[in-house]
Amino acid sequence: MTEKVMMKGNEAIGEAAILAGCLTYFGYPITPQSELPAYLARRLLKMEDGIFLQAESEIAAINMVYGAAGTGKRVMTSSSSPGISLKTEGISYIASSQLPCVIVNIVRGGPGLGNIAPAQSDYFQATKGGGHGDYRLIVLAPASVQEMADFTQLGFDLADEYRNPVMVMGDGALGQMMEPVVLKKPEPKKYNHDWATTGAKGRGQNLICSIYLDPEEMEKYVHEIYAKYSVIEEKEVRYEKYLCDDADYLIVSYGITSRIVRTSIDLAREKGIKVGLLRPITVWPFPTKVISELADQVKKVMAIELSMGQMVEDVRLAVNGKKPVEFFGRTAGVLPSCNEVLSVIEKLV
Amino acid sequence: MEKVVFDKPKCMTERPLHYCPGCSHGIVHRIVGELIDEMDLRDKTVGVAPVGCGVFAYWYFDFDFTQAPHGRAPAVATGIKRPNPDLFVFTYQGDGDLAAIGTAEIVHAANRSENITVIFINNAIYGMTGGQMAPTTLVGQKTTTSPYGRDPETMGKPIRVCEMLSTLEGTTYAERVHVGDPKGVIATKKALKKAFEVQVNKKGFSIVEILSTCPTNWGMTAVDSLGWMKENMIPYFPIGVYKDNTKEGEDAKNG
Numbered sequence: 087m088t089e090k091v092m093m094k095g096n097e098a099i100g101e102a103a104i105l106a107g108c109l110t111y112f113g114y115p116i117t118p119q120s121e122l123p124a125y126l127a128r129r130l131l132k133m134e135d136g137i138f139l140q141a142e143s144e145i146a147a148i149n150m151v152y153g154a155a156g157t158g159k160r161v162m163t164s165s166s167s168p169g170i171s172l173k174t175e176g177i178s179y180i181a182s183s184q185l186p187c188v189i190v191n192i193v194r195g196g197p198g199l200g201n202i203a204p205a206q207s208d209y210f211q212a213t214k215g216g217g218h219g220d221y222r223l224i225v226l227a228p229a230s231v232q233e234m235a236d237f238t239q240l241g242f243d244l245a246d247e248y249r250n251p252v253m254v255m256g257d258g259a260l261g262q263m264m265e266p267v268v269l270k271k272p273e274p275k276k277y278n279h280d281w282a283t284t285g286a287k288g289r290g291q292n293l294i295c296s297i298y299l300d301p302e303e304m305e306k307y308v309h310e311i312y313a314k315y316s317v318i319e320e321k322e323v324r325y326e327k328y329l330c331d332d333a334d335y336l337i338v339s340y341g342i343t344s345r346i347v348r349t350s351i352d353l354a355r356e357k358g359i360k361v362g363l364l365r366p367i368t369v370w371p372f373p374t375k376v377i378s379e380l381a382d383q384v385k386k387v388m389a390i391e392l393s394m395g396q397m398v399e400d401v402r403l404a405v406n407g408k409k410p411v412e413f414f415g416r417t418a419g420v421l422p423s424c425n426e427v428l429s430v431i432e433k434l435v
Numbered sequence: 436m437e438k439v440v441f442d443k444p445k446c447m448t449e450r451p452l453h454y455c456p457g458c459s460h461g462i463v464h465r466i467v468g469e470l471i472d473e474m475d476l477r478d479k480t481v482g483v484a485p486v487g488c489g490v491f492a493y494w495y496f497d498f499d500f501t502q503a504p505h506g507r508a509p510a511v512a513t514g515i516k517r518p519n520p521d522l523f524v525f526t527y528q529g530d531g532d533l534a535a536i537g538t539a540e541i542v543h544a545a546n547r548s549e550n551i552t553v554i555f556i557n558n559a560i561y562g563m564t565g566g567q568m569a570p571t572t573l574v575g576q577k578t579t580t581s582p583y584g585r586d587p588e589t590m591g592k593p594i595r596v597c598e599m600l601s602t603l604e605g606t607t608y609a610e611r612v613h614v615g616d617p618k619g620v621i622a623t624k625k626a627l628k629k630a631f632e633v634q635v636n637k638k639g640f641s642i643v644e645i646l647s648t649c650p651t652n653w654g655m656t657a658v659d660s661l662g663w664m665k666e667n668m669i670p671y672f673p674i675g676v677y678k679d680n681t682k683e684g685e686d687a688k689n690g
Contacts, residue, residue, distance in 0.1 A: 110517070110518045112514065135518075137517045137518050139513070139517060141510065141543075142539050142542075142543035143539055145510070145539075145540075146507070146513075146539065146540050146543065147510075149503065149504060149507035149510035149511050149540070150510050150511070150513050150514035150517075151514060152503075152507075152511055152514060153483075153501060153503075153511035153512060153513065153514025153516075154514040154515065154517065154518050155514075156501050156511075156514075156515065157481075157515055157518065157519050157522075159518045159519070161514070161518075176504060179504050283499035283500070283501055283515065284481075284499070284519070284522070285478050285480065285481065285498075285499060285523075286477065286478060286480075286497070286498045286499050287478035287479070288478075290497060291493070291496070291497055291498055291499055291500065292499045292500075293493055293499070293500050293501075293502075294500070294501040294502065295484075295493070295500070295501070296502070297490060297491075
């Protein structure tokens with residue numbers, strides 16, 4: 087398929103997953119991601135090898151993902167903020183057991199039950215662990231329906247390549263809105279699955295587990311996983327620059343917010359303010375190096391996100407005191423207008 | 436001429452069991468090993484180990500295993516089995532794992548009639564964490580968290596898992612047995628064989644609840660624990676087949 091179709095972001099994720107060879111899905115209903123399981127139910131239940139199962143809870147769903155991922159099958163689950171909180175124990179097990187899977191979080195306003203409007207206040211949960219222990223997710227942050235589809239497919243490849251769970255972190259707006267999207271069928275790549283629990287025919291036991299009672303042994307294992315994370319940090323950082331070459335001021339913003347910021351930058355440029363945008367595509371691994379380089383060039387850096395200030399901490403670490411880092415955010419489901427962001431940029435100057 | 440009359444099942448490893456003397460896990464492990472050998476299932480088996488004393492069950496078997504988070508074994512087994520219907524998948528769970536933290540997962544796996552087998556060790560106490568009250572702890576039984584005995588007024592009464600699950604349409608086979616004497620051990624093997632056959636024949640969800648001992652946390656000798664189990668647990672948890680939907684038209688036989 088190379089033609090453009092109009093789709094909701096949530097549905098685009100579903101079709102993209104199927105095209106990437108993911109025929110197994112486990113989930114639990116929660117707004118604003120419900121179109122995704124509904125789409126996959128319609129599609130997968132009609133496919134011979136398709137597995138769609140609505141689990142009894144988010145906890146059960148992520149553990150079904152854990153079981154299926156252990157057999158080497160491409161598998162996905164999706165949820166929204168409170169549901170991801172419930173999944174985090176399972177995510178920690180999956181990361182520790184080094185299993186590939188894709189987890190979609192269509193972030194909504196919080197904390198608590200919050201609301202179903204778009205937010206980015208799960209950044210800490212996604213990038214700093216969320217669950218217990220030392221682990222990382224690869225976290226991809228789409229900013230359009232096209233990227234919802236593309237990053238889902240990229241997510242499966244990164245998950246298989248590194249045997250690590252990948253999160254596609256959208257928000258209530260990206261999940262719900264319709265945009266033209268081109269859905270591609272990626273070339274299937276070959277991945278080694280000789281670790282999977284597929285029945286031990288002709289070999290010894292394969293074991294999926296994350297328990298190491300001897301602290302020294304567990305520490306050694308965590309170091310092995312972190313060696314993998316170092317490679318990911320080296321090779322998989324993704325970002326987009328917009329009007330950064332001559333910028334005196336740098337905005338760092340991702341996902342849906344970056345689209346608002348982009349328009350505000352255009353408006354600011356019309357007023358002669360030289361401001362640029364660095365949009366992290368991977369929020370983990372974070373584009374630390376390029377932000378550090380740009381910090382040498384600009385007078386000030388500002389993080390703009392839909393939270394009380396979460397990504398800004400990574401921006402500050404990247405800038406490392408070289409230049410002032412300021413913050414603007416709306417949270418709990420509120421999106422700022424382009425003019426609101428413009429006035430924030432004007433105050434920065 | 437020497438003749439071998441008793442040996443370790445082929446699918447079991449050489450590793451010495453870590454279980455306490457008098458614990459029932461060793462007996463049940465051996466029965467599982469014998470059946471996997473006899474039914475020629477080793478090459479397509481994935482076991483799911485729980486959190487609890489059985490967490491290291493995979494040390495003793497030479498086939499694939501996944502270790503599940505506490506209580507989630509039926510969900511993990513569902514995830515393994517659904518996209519791989521030709522695998523043979525069993526969970527091995529204790530009473531805290533299955534009947535407390537994992538209540539939702541066991542009920543819904545049974546209700547969906549997942550084609551898996553659940554081996555449920557009921558010894559009326561938490562073992563690995565050091566003898567706390569389990570959902571199956573008997574009324575009046577002393578544990579570290581019911582030091583004056585289980586008070587049904589504030590702690591509820593013990594949950595009868597086979598009875599509860601047998602009310603669900605999805606449960607194909609549910610039987611309670613015990614390993615308190617040789618007759619019980621033989622009956623346990625027969626029950627597990629039946630449950631394994633239910634899965635092999637793609638008939639759906641099967642569970643065998645095995646009344647077991649925990650002499651360490653019960654604070655008694657191995658021999659005394661066998662007697663205590665039979666005298667105190669069997670009256671509250673009657674032995675028998677609670678559900679058998681393998682033969683159409685035949686009513687479930689109650690124990």
